[in-house]
Amino acid sequence: MRKIVALAIVIFMVTASVVSIHGCNNQPQQTANTVAANRAFQFKEKLSEYGFFTGQLNALQSTQQVVKYELSTPLFTDYAVKDRFVFLPTGATVKYTSSGVLDFPDSTIIIKNFAYTNTAHQKIMIETRLLVKDPSDKKWKVMDYLWNAAQTDAVKHITGARIPVTLLDDDGNEHTTTYQVPNTNDCKRCHINNETLTPIGPKARNLNYTIQGQTDNQLAQWAAKGMLTGLPDLSKVEQLPNWKDGQHFTLEQRARAYLDMNCAYCHTKGGDAYNTGLFLEYQQTDAHQLGLMKVPVSAGGGAGGMNYDIVPGDAAHSILAYRMNSTETGTAMPELARTIIHKEGVQLVNDWIHSMPKKKN
Template structure:
């Protein structure tokens, strides 16, 4: 799936809370009492010394009643200038595990000439089939090869599927998946395999697998994996570059990595699984590259090259044009229109820019520019889509739809676009989804697969747009009408025990809940906020108020972030669209874009970062009463938690990483939880398979004594965390970088190194003797 360079969101999301920078007695045993000896006359006893460990005062509530909030309510979401939106389909289906976690649906397709069924490809190695009925409630198993699929790495899994054009008369289908075999070194082999249906197309037989192509890789990243039969009847297969920076395989024509492949599977039998179409660019080469993905000559399977991680692509059913989304690395996501023999530039170019990565090698042929591109201020991983050729929405006909997997923004552009279009936020629609792919039905209507487990479709809106949030902070209803630097009366202050690093800024935080609505407290201690909620945060540098961020859950349940820049007079703040960087005193300050907010406030972390039971198990002074109050007890008292926390004063807070409470290990893990686990956790948006949550044992984090898969930052014998050896540990090394492709958090999400945080993590790592 697409690499979320994501944030990976303030990534090194080093373990415990992550409130978004876009901003979580024993019995005393002993001897039985003895009879006291008889008393004897003597001097009076001296006064008892003071108790060295006095009982702490009983916890009290800081507020007596819940403030009424009628002004700071999230409005309907702005839709920008897009003339389309998404709506959920098959609402009774969700592709999830029994515990509710997503099965990571990556593809939605139909068999040729069969409108009656839909098939969903799940990353963990299964294909489900269900009736094409809006009221359908169940999906059944069509293929299960989960036991042979490597899915533990975030970009690995069952990645693509295509039916034979004559299915089910020719009862074959083809899938692409990453295997459990690592013949290339540090990465799983990719198989393009053929499976046969034993029952007229009702299922595929897992035992019928015939491997067509094997591609070895030395990284767990950049697999591509989409396969489609083209209008010419040939099978097209797009491959990622396997993160092969050292070899630049995307420009090496003796490698199948970083390419679009084209093969002929018609009439093949026995060991000859395919033939080479005579008009392939290197059809004269005599050696196939199907054994390990490389050969001594230019690979005859190649149709086009110069790709990094082609994630989802399609053919225009009217023109036959091949449209492809290629995930970038440093700053540019791109859309290409692929032609025979085309070179799309990676790793010499990322979009229309030279990424200054080195190792470009000698490009073969002219490098073609993309049709469209956008920066990482708008998203982090492009998902290619389709040209709309349906009839339900005439104003959309002929427009190519694509999306960003991380930000959820969907764009459409004219299919004749040239030269390169630079996309903007206003041109897109904020879907609130994680689009892993698009789909097209026989009528040309378009659908969107949400990796969180739901299915949606594209609908026209006529270009109407909700007004969204006000341009001025003073007009939001979230600040005082007489003093915009102060919160409105309906807001409730809060302070997490382990705050997120925000480039050295001091912060103040409030929550605004719609009247009559409560916070749902999960069994895992995370909190889910009702629609209409607004979370507000002020940022100060050198005692000067410079920014206010509003993180809103709109009425449709979708979270979105907005940031306001304060004027020099401190009288009001203005909405910043698309993010910006400005000098503030001696440092640069980053106002995050809307997309960058969601890179930190991840779905996996519950969006509302820093608001969890163990983050608020401390006392603060409430300005409304001037009283010191325990935050959990206060929220219980004013009836905002559902269910109420049974023993709030007994909850143990995450230790402050900058404080003295807790052990060194606890403070370090708390830091990682807050700053890194927003991305580095199960189902997180990063490609690294780490779980840096506070509750995860060190040996189970996937980081301790584990070699890095995204680069070693020049460290010999590197480990993510090398017990006893901070100098060999990649995590603190990446934390200590800025303006570097390996920086954590990623560039754009932080401008200043947290030197104290780096020192804490290094001290902790040096103190470790093992991973247990």
């Protein structure tokens, strides 16, 4: 009798194993839309495996569940052409909170594509960065994908890369540089605040505007599509100015918006440059913390022999303007994300500093 029972147990275990193996093989391949709520997100080896885009991959024709968005004032990265998208799981929505922060649901994937315009006026893809809200621990995770020379796909790339490119800027001027693809730790330096990885770009205030060529506000479009809940009247939503829009915003507003997006992710409380005491958020109201007549605490040789972060009325003797106008390691600010001087951004900040009343002796 014991032998019969033992034999039955063995047969049951073998049968269960076979069923389990075949059951796994019959399951559909995990996609971005089928991430289990209790399973850690696993980054795929190739960008094409996510199914974000249809047709020729580098055309970036998004599927219905992947929505393109733009920022009122974006981060400058060597005149890169950037295409931004967000993927939301089926039935999930972004929640607008009372503080104006967008609460993205688990398994959200933020997709940021970087390309440059070559001398033949062709768009050449360089990298695609993914920021994923992992459903297993509610934390954001980051990964970079490097495009191949054939422009047919992008492969997971952790260690960063240096890519020689010759590109055209916004005015058609030619630049030759070595584009810096960040490693995952570089990404974390910019995205971490108080040791927590967070999105930088897709905030309510950065999305609160109408994209050129469209008629409806971007946040209102998200709400109409059912992507966003809790959105109040748009007049009650903070708006970050468009740094290029001199018709609707003042010089100060545009310069402050530019500094917010290009500097404040580090120069803020909890950011990577917190110890400097220089805080460049758009909402900053303390003139000293904004840098006016503030002595730097950690600039070292990067200060160029100057004494203050911002000297009102005198950009030529302001460390902030000096560091923006450099590409030298140890001097250039931001430290990451660019190898070329953004001449338009430098001019904007210089004009703002020059517009300030000079300090009386």
